[in-house]
Amino acid sequence: MRTRLHRLLSPVLLGTVTALALAQAGDPNATVAPNANLVVQGIPAIPQSLAEEVVKYNDFRGHNFVDWHPKRREMLVSHRRKGGNTAQIYRLTEPMGPLQQLTYTPDPVSSAEYEPRDGRYIVFARATGGNEVGQLYRLALDTPNAEPALLTNPDERNSFNLWLRQSGQMVFSAVPVDRTSASGTRAKITTSLYVMDPEKPQDKRKLGELEGGGWSVSAASNDEKQLVLRRYLSANESQVWLMDVANGQTRQLLPAPDAKEPAASYHAGRFSPDGRKLWIATDRFGEFTELSRLDIASGKLERLSSHIPWDVSALTLTEDGKTVAAQFNVDGCDELRLFDGESGRELPAPKLPPGNVGSTVYDRVRNEIAFTTNGARGPSQIFSLSPEGKVEQWTQAATEGVDTRQFSEQSIVRWKSFDGTSISGLLSQPSATRFPGRRPVIIAIHGGPEGQATVGFIGRNNYFVNELGIALIQPNVRGSTGYGKSFLAADNGFKREDSVKDIGALLDWIATQPHLDPKRVLVMGGSYGGYMTLAVATHYADRIAGAIDIVGISHFVTFLQNTESYRRDLRRVEYGDERDPAMREFLDRISPLTNAAKIKKPLFVVQGKNDPRVPYTEAEQIVAKVRESGTPVWYLRAENEGHGFARKENQDYQFLSTILFLQQTLLK
Structure with missing residues (x-):
């Protein structure tokens, strides 16, 4: 997560x-002809x-990390091949190995997830012609020349949220779009949350319908009985909620419903392994977004990075919750910092290649972090960081x-x-x-x-x-x-x-x-x-x-x-x-x-x-x-x-x- x-x-x-x-x-007088989809005035x-x-x-072509395989040391990568028109999803089975293209669509595909138990298929998102009405597709990896199967309603804007790994079900959100309204616009917007087995999409179950369009699911508890929701209200205000997976009931965690405090931004990370605490990034305490930890029962929020005067921009946890990797946006350049998942204290910083760090994600098996870097002198490239501190390069950007x-x-x-x-x-x-x-x-x-x-x-x-x-x-x-x-x-x-x-x-x-x-x-x-x-x-x-x-x-x-x-x-x-x-x-x-x-x-x-x-x-x-x-x-x-x-x-x-x-x- x-x-x-x-x-x-x-x-x-x-x-x-x-x-x-x-x-x-x-021909010295030859000119470039615009393609048929361009209107030129x-x-x-x-x-x-x-x-x-x-x-x-x-033709600069970098690589972006997409997902770790649930069992093997391999990953999904977003990349545009030489001669290609859009970014697509590739499988990379070893560091610096050849890329195996998985998706072939006229529209870009930049996000995908392995099926969480065996990695037999992927679920990827794609919109058409830049309309941002995203649809989710299942693509089998063990069937040669398999065609993607549409999983979602084309009349709604759909977003993959996360996997319930024990059951192999995915949680996704759906928001209706204006073109499906009789008046061409909607006075009321709702976000619907669903649980679906991608191999049985007809049996999807609606978890609930929430008011507004700013909802997303951030995490599931280890027993998969609760979901953490984030409600985005503005860049300066958001909320954290809990949802019961069995009955769809919700309750607000942050800020406390009766709290009289200034608006703040909250970004929910992941549960602790025992389900009692929740990792949070928030600017509640000051100007910058800090790494924090919420005790769910008491509502107490523990500050962990107040000594770093910059925003937390992303975070990821090991499966056992013993280490947290957080990115800090230091004057426009992301740096990676590690924290002890039990005490909350900062650990020695890892030695990484120079550049702006992005897409830090722990895998679930080896506690290995995948991350990208890019800088003024090259596009995005993917590396991994082992628990022992070894850095290994997985891709080499193309600069033609x-x-x-x-x-x-x-x-x-x-x-x-x-x-x-x-x-x-x-x-x-x-x-x-x-x-x-x-x-x-x-x-x-x-x-x-x-x-x-x-x-x-x-x-x-x-x-x-x-x-x-x-x-x-x-x-x-x-x-x-x-x-x-x-x-x-x-x-x-x-x-x-x-x-x-x-x-x-x-x-x-x-x-x-x-x-x-x-x-x-x-x-x-x-x-x-x-x-x-x-x-x-x-x-x-x-x-x-x-x-x-x-x-x-x-x-x-x-x-x-x-x-x-x-x-x-x-x-x-x-x-x-x-x-x-x-x-x-x-x-x-x-x-x-x-x-x-x-x-x-x-x-x-x-x-x-x-x-x-x-x-x-x-x-x-x-x-x-x-x-x-x-x-x-x-x-x-x-x-x-x-x-x-x-x-x-x-x-x-x-x-x-x-x-x-x-x-x-x-x-x-």
Whole structure:
């Protein structure tokens, strides 16, 4: 069992990817043809020569750990093969061994679970065309050429939660989606929890129906009589509940129902072997999320990592509960710390390869941890750590002949905002020897807003830094995770534009740096980062060269009205409730669509047609409005994508278009 805290990244930074269709090979006038799923407006023809020049930056392929086999020393891995269009699931039977592909679908597959007793089959999740209406499938591993069997209702959004290992049953959640409603939207959202034997899906049993869309199952007790549920209300508030597996009855554990205390965030980990205690990560005691342990009977919560002034970002336990491995987000770079499962004291830190640690998971047989690392000089790779402290590498990332050792390490930079708040970001700086003088700048703003720009591999964006000589700054404006709960809430509601002012202060800081050119700055971002990009383009039009908005919010009221219903109330806590007249007036007044006439520099908008989070209408309306005032707008829409491009062929065309946009705005 593992707990992962969600992080959002700007889609343009997620480069994984397939071969482009290039017309008339060898012809100096040949151009790259967009595939049939791309709608292209205003984007000039892309020379084939550019595609050939950047191709080596288009195929970095790392590996992500997915699951340990229940009996053998082997694992499931998520990876995109050479020439493949999307990430799929593979079986890896030994360190550095060959990968055996298990799933073959046009849509990406990144999560899967072995059947928990013998590993005879896997259950994997997949959505279609980026719509995020996830479905669960069973795939037999002992049957050659087996076809996946659909287990869930296609009219619901389904999520695998965990296994009841003794019975071999899985617990999953299902949430209805708007397209199945007669009115096209839902006033009331519920989450249903089910138990199912994947080999007998017709006999599934409903555990209960819970109000709202923020529920998930975190753990099962060892006797499998109780489930731990987490109810997410906002980035700053959540609850922990217990559910009786036999009758579905629930009771709230944290915060205590009668407790009068400030809202706090809780992340449930796993039960102790005797079922009396529960491992918790919470910011109840201070600014940061601490590793804690709850005595279920008394309700006493024991603090274990108060000496570490950073957030716990993930945790995993050995099967016997004797050791806990916790990841701590230290200024944007995850580190692994070990704790004694009985006393709670911290143990000596293991020696791991350098990089940002992710996906730490104990196996159930050998107490061996699988973990990934990635850094500025390479994509994600999988390692294991034995109980004796031995580190073994399981995968080698593919970099297609590029010497990634030359890539620039990221540095942390800080500046003061308008109110004295310290804001930080990651800077990737071109070689001063190769690119002397003041360099143009891309400001790439992450999504969320409850996300964080973290230390790691920037993929194809290395081309901007290493071949075009552009400095890349990834700011963590107020509202970002990782810097305390007060900082996280500092952009909520009527404080929304304070985060935009943080970028204004960054523009001031850039002007003071001898190696950065304040006259050549471009801003880009995805999702909430797309809103920030548009907002910067309205507030600081005279200080930027252009803007790239990827699946961004252009008007908060229309966004809240049209986003999928299961997300609406969760987003109202962050942005404000548009049903309140004062808030509605504020949201309308600050929205980029309202201020579109102020966007005077070229704009590039990228959108997936099937996006359930930020509907494509947000892109269409800002494109039309900005064009009314005569500002040049490029528009790229993919009919088979959702909240960001997941298919390599679409990512490749987006990347090439981005380079052209940079050449015509930032580099001219």
